[in-house]
Each structure stands twice: as C-alpha cells, then as structure tokens.
Amino acid sequence: MSKAHHTLESRRKLTLFGLLLPPSAFLAVFFLGPLAIMIVYSWLTPGLYGGVEWKFFHLNYGRILGWADTKYERFDPVYFEIFLRSVKLAATTVLLSLILCYPVAFWVSRMPEKRKNLVIFLITLPFFISLIVRLFAWVLILRPTGFFNQALMGLGLIDEPLEIIFTGTAVIIGMVYVFVPFMFLPLYASIEKLDLSLIEASQDLGANRLQTFFRVILPMTLPGIVGGSIIVFIPSLGNFIVPSLLGGAKVVMIGNLIEQQFLSARNWPFGAALGMMVMAAVLVLLLYYIRIVTREERQAGGLKVAEEVAA
Amino acid sequence: MTNNTLKRVAKATLAAAALVAVASAAQAEEELNLYNWGDYINPQVLAKFTEETGIKVNLDTYGSNEEMLAKIQAGATGYDIVFPSVHMHDIMFQLGLLEKTDIGSDPAFKNIDPQFIRAKTDPDAEYCLPYAWGTVGIVYNKKKVAEMTGWEDLFALADKGEKIILLDDLRETIGIGHIMNGTSVNSTDEDEIKAAADYILERKKNVTAFTYDSIPLVQSGDVAAAHWYVGANIFVQQAPDVLAYVIPKEGATMYQEDICVLASAPNKDNAKKFLQFYLQPEIAALNVQQQLNGTPNLPARELLPPEIANNESIYPPQDVMEKLQIFVDLGRDLQLYNSEWTRIKTAQ
Numbered sequence: 193m194s195k196a197h198h199t200l201e202s203r204r205k206l207t208l209f210g211l212l213l214p215p216s217a218f219l220a221v222f223f224l225g226p227l228a229i230m231i232v233y234s235w236l237t238p239g240l241y242g243g244v245e246w247k248f249f250h251l252n253y254g255r256i257l258g259w260a261d262t263k264y265e266r267f268d269p270v271y272f273e274i275f276l277r278s279v280k281l282a283a284t285t286v287l288l289s290l291i292l293c294y295p296v297a298f299w300v301s302r303m304p305e306k307r308k309n310l311v312i313f314l315i316t317l318p319f320f321i322s323l324i325v326r327l328f329a330w331v332l333i334l335r336p337t338g339f340f341n342q343a344l345m346g347l348g349l350i351d352e353p354l355e356i357i358f359t360g361t362a363v364i365i366g367m368v369y370v371f372v373p374f375m376f377l378p379l380y381a382s383i384e385k386l387d388l389s390l391i392e393a394s395q396d397l398g399a400n401r402l403q404t405f406f407r408v409i410l411p412m413t414l415p416g417i418v419g420g421s422i423i424v425f426i427p428s429l430g431n432f433i434v435p436s437l438l439g440g441a442k443v444v445m446i447g448n449l450i451e452q453q454f455l456s457a458r459n460w461p462f463g464a465a466l467g468m469m470v471m472a473a474v475l476v477l478l479l480y481y482i483r484i485v486t487r488e489e490r491q492a493g494g495l496k497v498a499e500e501v502a503a
Numbered sequence: 504m505t506n507n508t509l510k511r512v513a514k515a516t517l518a519a520a521a522l523v524a525v526a527s528a529a530q531a532e533e534e535l536n537l538y539n540w541g542d543y544i545n546p547q548v549l550a551k552f553t554e555e556t557g558i559k560v561n562l563d564t565y566g567s568n569e570e571m572l573a574k575i576q577a578g579a580t581g582y583d584i585v586f587p588s589v590h591m592h593d594i595m596f597q598l599g600l601l602e603k604t605d606i607g608s609d610p611a612f613k614n615i616d617p618q619f620i621r622a623k624t625d626p627d628a629e630y631c632l633p634y635a636w637g638t639v640g641i642v643y644n645k646k647k648v649a650e651m652t653g654w655e656d657l658f659a660l661a662d663k664g665e666k667i668i669l670l671d672d673l674r675e676t677i678g679i680g681h682i683m684n685g686t687s688v689n690s691t692d693e694d695e696i697k698a699a700a701d702y703i704l705e706r707k708k709n710v711t712a713f714t715y716d717s718i719p720l721v722q723s724g725d726v727a728a729a730h731w732y733v734g735a736n737i738f739v740q741q742a743p744d745v746l747a748y749v750i751p752k753e754g755a756t757m758y759q760e761d762i763c764v765l766a767s768a769p770n771k772d773n774a775k776k777f778l779q780f781y782l783q784p785e786i787a788a789l790n791v792q793q794q795l796n797g798t799p800n801l802p803a804r805e806l807l808p809p810e811i812a813n814n815e816s817i818y819p820p821q822d823v824m825e826k827l828q829i830f831v832d833l834g835r836d837l838q839l840y841n842s843e844w845t846r847i848k849t850a851q
Contacts, residue, residue: 240834241594242569243576263693264838270849328716335725357725358712440712441671444848455569456673457841 234464252465278446282428289375358440382416538582545793583768590832596624611782619799636759637733637796647727653751661709665727671713673844691836700843736795754826
C-alpha cells in the first residue's frame with residue numbers, strides 16, 4: 193500500500209514537472225533574460241548614441257539616490273518626486289477602480305448564469321481593440337467640442353465646455369477606464385465564492401449590516417481586493433501612454449521619464465536604473481501580498497482544524 | 504473521425520499548401536524595404552518605382568530618429584533604406600551603419616541644390632541623397648485668430664486664454680526659447696540652455712499640451728494654434744478657410760532628411776536603383792505635390808504647380824531662409840537638454 197502510494201506520488205510529481213516546464217522555460221527566456229540585461233545595463237556607462245559602453249558606472253544610481261555631481265550626471269531630487277507622483281496616480285487609480293468595481297461585482301455575481309457570462313464578456317470586450325485607438329477616442333469624447341461637453345451643453349447643464357482634456361482629471365478618467373477590467377475580474381472571483389449562508393448566519397447572530405460587512409464580507413473578499421489592487425497598481429505605476437495622450441504630456445510620470453531616457457535622451461543605462469527603482473518598489477509590494485495571502489491560508493487552515501476538532 | 508472532419512482537414516491542408524506556394528513565389532520576386540517616417544512619401548512614387556523596375560516595395564514607418572536608430576542598433580535587419588535627419592545621418596555614419604552608394608557621382612546629381620548637402624560626415628554625397636526639407640512653425644485656426652506672425656503672437660494668444668500646443672520634442676521646444684533669446688538652437692552653453700528652458704517654463708502654465716497630434720484639435724477649434732511642421736500645408740489645402748501655416752518672423756528651425764542605404768541592407772542594388780530613380784525631377788515633383796514640403800531637386804521645382812512653388816510658407820524667400828536654423832548632433836551635451844526638459848515637464 194505504501195509502495196503504491198509512493199509511485200502515485202512520484203507520477204504526480206512528474207506530471208506537475210512536465211506541466212510546469214514550458215511556462216518556466218518561457219519565463220526564464222523572456223522575463224529573467226531581459227531582467228538580467230536591465231540589471232547589467234544599469235551599472236554600465238551610457239554609449240554616446242544609445243546603447244552602452246562596457247565600463248562600470250555607478251552614477252546612474254547616483255543621479256537618483258544622491259551622490260552624482262558631474263556636468264552630465266547630476267543628482268536631482270526631481271526623479272524621486274516624479275516617482276512619488278506616479279505612486280500617487282497609481283494609488284488613486286486603484287482606489288477609484290476598487291470603489292467602482294466592488295458593488296458592480298456583487299451585482300453581477302447575483303445575476304442569472306446566462307446574463308452573468310454576457311456581462312463578463314462585455315467587461316473584457318475593450319481588450320479586443322488597441323489601447324491607443326481607445327485613448328484617442330477619449331480625446332474626441334473629452335475635448336471641448338467633443339461628445340461629452342456637447343451632450344452636457346445640449347441638456348442645458350453647463351453653458352461653457354468643461355476643461356477636461358489635457359488635465360489631471362482626464363488622466364485619472366483614462367487610467368480608471370483602462371484598468372477597471374483588471375480590478376473587476378479578481379474581485380468578482382472572490383465575491384462569487386462568497387457563501388451567502390454566512391451572511392445570513394451573521395445577521396441571525398445579531399450583527400447589523402455594517403458589522404456584517406466589516407466582519408464577514410470584507411475579510412472574506414480581501415484576497416480579491418488585494419489581488420485586484422496589485423494587478424492594477426503595478427501596470428499603472430509604469431503607464432506612460434495615458435498621461436501622454438490624455439494629460440497632454442504636461443506632467444511627467446516615471447514611465448514617461450524611462451521612455452525619454454531610452455529614446456530622445458539616448459541614455460539607456462539611466463533608463464535601466466530608473467526601471468530598477470520601479471521594479472524594487474513593485475517587488476516590495478508583491479512580498480507584502482504574498483505575506484497577506486499566506487496568512488489568510490494559515491487562518492483558513494486553522495479554521496479547518498478547529499472544525500475537525502469540534503466534529 | 505467523421506467524414507465531415509476529414510473533408511475539413513483536407514481543405515485546410517490545401518489552403519496551407521497554397522499559402523506556402525504564394526509565399527515562395529513572393530520570395531523569388533525582387534524587393535526593396537523602406538523604413539521611413541509615417542506619411543513621409545507619396546505612395547504614387549513607390550507605385551511608379553515598382554511599375555518601372557518590377558521591384559516590390561515594402562514600407563515600414565517610425566515616429567522619430569531615435570526610435571529608428573534604437574531599432575537598427577538593437578539589430579533590426581531587413582531594412583534597405585532609411586530616411587534620417589541630417590544630424591542622425593552624421594550619427595549613423597559614425598556608427599558605421601551606412602552603405603556607400605556614390606550617389607554624388609551620378610550624372611543626374613547635378614539636379615540637387617548643393618546647399619542641401621548638409622551632413623558634415625558626407626560632404627560629397629558619397630553615401631546619402633538629400634530627400635526633403637521643411638520648416639517647423641505654427642499652424643493656427645483662422646476663426647480663433649485672424650493672423651499670426653510669430654512666436655510672440657503665439658504666446659500672447661495663450662495669455663489671452665486661448666489654447667495652444669507645443670511639440671513634445673525636447674530640442675524643438677527648448678529651441679523656441681533659444682530663438683527668442685537670440686541664442687543658437689545648437690548651443691551647448693549651460694546658462695544659455697537654462698535660459699532657453701526658462702523661457703518655455705515661464706509660459707508653460709498657458710500651454711495646453713505637448714503633443715504631435717494637434718492638427719485635428721486645431722481644425723475643430725478646440726485649440727487655437729499649435730507648433731507644427733510645414734506638412735500642415737496638406738491640411739491647410741483641404742480647409743483653406745479654417746487653417747493657416749506660418750513661419751515665425753523671429754526665426755524658426757528647419758529640418759532635412761536624407762535617403763540613406765543601410766550597411767546591413769539585404770537588397771543593396773535595388774536600394775541604389777531607388778536613389779537614382781529619386782534623382783529624376785518628375786519623381787521629386789510628384790512627391791512634393793502630395794507632401795507639400797521642400798525638395799532640394801532644382802529642376803523639380805519648375806515642374807510644380809504655381810500654388811505650391813509660389814507658396815512662401817513652403818519655399819520661403821532668401822531672407823527668411825537665412826533665419827532658419829538646423830539641428831546638429833550635440834553628442835554628450837544632449838544630456839543638458841534632457842535635464843532641462845525634465846525640469847520643464849515636472850514644474851506645475
């Protein structure tokens with residue numbers, strides 16, 4: 193019996209290995225490889241016309257962190273400021289898309305099966321069209337002679353077109369628009385699984401609506417909230433298309449700054465160093481996420497043990 | 504497997520075989536791969552080249568010199584011809600990316616006005632052929648502002664609350680500051696660059712956006728005026744009652760692109776044929792009729808319809824020409840502009 197168990201176990205391991213090999217190989221080649229190039233480049237001397245010279249150079253980080261002071265490589269707190277501004281924009285995007293998606297996910301999860309699938313399909317529909325095209329459509333919608341302003345003026349709600357396009361408001365509208373599906377899907381997954389009888393139980397035991405929400409619903413959907421927030425936060429942090437197109441490129445985000453280094457400034461190593469900074473921030477965030485998730489699992493595991501003991 | 508599926512599989516196999524046959528036929532055909540700025544050559548020119556030589560032309564496009572250089576440097580192959588600006592022509596020569604063509608010794612090269620052989624590294628046009636040139640000025644909506652003569656008018660318009668757009672290009676936009684301060688757009692003096700950047704920075708609060716995509720917004724009147732290229736004349740021609748393009752009276756920058764063959768070109772002979780083809784005045788004129796920009800080909804200008812040849816915003820008189828500045832490569836000093844540009848973009 194133990195031997196049979198053993199072979200079963202090893203066969204399972206083999207299958208798992210076989211299944212995991214292709215994605216691992218893919219990630220090694222197309223994720224770790226480029227990452228290694230970026231790390232190496234960030235410590236090299238910028239080539240005069242882009243590219244790198246194979247000589248060690250630490251001023252790329254010095255420009256960001258404070259010890260560079262030569263004619264071409266000078267420390268400037270502005271890079272850190274730009275980074276913080278991007279963090280703020282990404283956090284705002286997360287918060288607004290969360291507020292928008294949370295109730296909608298509840299609503300959708302209570303729909304009949306058929307309509308539910310249709311709605312989820314509709315939410316993923318924008319992915320079928322290029323992001324650039326959709327953002328240009330937003331320019332047309334938000335500009336003074338655009339649809340939005342003309343509709344409001346037609347309804348008599350405003351006399352003069354609102355100043356939206358090329359402002360911070362337009363950037364936030366665009367960012368939330370782009371990232372809403374990424375927030376919705378993980379949220380929906382955890383809200384769908386929510387056991388309604390637990391809510392009833394909580395009410396039976398005398399909890400009011402707020403208590404039920406904060407002590408039952410919120411903790412149980414937390415993995416979806418944290419997951420969605422991280423999936424939205426990471427790409428928003430590096431997004432440079434939305435601030436360029438809808439913000440009129442008047443405000444630089446960390447993504448614009450990195451793009452500028454690789455193209456118009458022809459300084460690849462500095463761009464790579466800035467990229468590393470973003471990467472470090474994202475890594476810290478992911479570690480935090482993993483800690484929360486494992487704690488959740490441990491708690492859930494503890495709950496199961498308690499149930500078994502009680503039985 | 505049902506009969507039906509079998510049929511479907513057979514059909515798919517046939518289709519795949521047909522595709523392979525077509526693909527190999529295409530391989531045998533002569534080809535030329537152009538890598539050009541977006542909308543920067545009249546498609547009729549390419550059609551005519553194919554008609555005359557039987558060489559199939561493929562066109563791929565880029566948005567900036569730097570984008571093109573980065574791609575070629577990163578090892579993109581398969582392109583035969585690129586259209587770099589003069590300073591990028593110099594850079595690419597120094598990086599050994601260009602192929603010698605001896606186009607300057609072609610008998611038809613006498614058509615080219617010698618003042619357009621601008622690249623310092625290629626004084627005898629042994630490598631590249633001067634392609635086209637133009638100015639960077641202001642396009643404005645005539646319903647918003649009756650007439651505009653220069654940069655001062657542009658910023659005065661912004662002060663009055665009208666919307667204006669500048670290019671999202673560090674050298675062009677800081678260049679306006681240089682022109683207004685009377686310094687060279689190629690200055691490498693730190694104080695001069697800072698002063699030029701300050702000129703833009705002081706006016707930034709009235710600038711609506713930094714972008715290249717401004718024509719539709721000017722046309723609709725959402726924006727009154729925008730810093731743009733002479734190519735705006737294409738849109739002016741379509742809507743002459745609404746739009747106008749002006750070369751600023753204080754001076755402006757000009758650009759020029761050259762046609763260069765890459766050292767890595769797979770079809771070098773075809774590429775050289777294209778350069779020779781483009782020396783013909785009829786062909787250069789055909790291109791200008793759609794592009795509405797300047798050609799260095801002197802006999803081609805005589806073939807142009809008078810409304811283009813006499814348009815002073817395309818072919819300005821000599822005194823205006825003398826006020827135009829062209830960018831040269833700054834080497835490491837570009838970093839000074841880069842830092843100032845970041846400063847402009849971060850200010851709120």
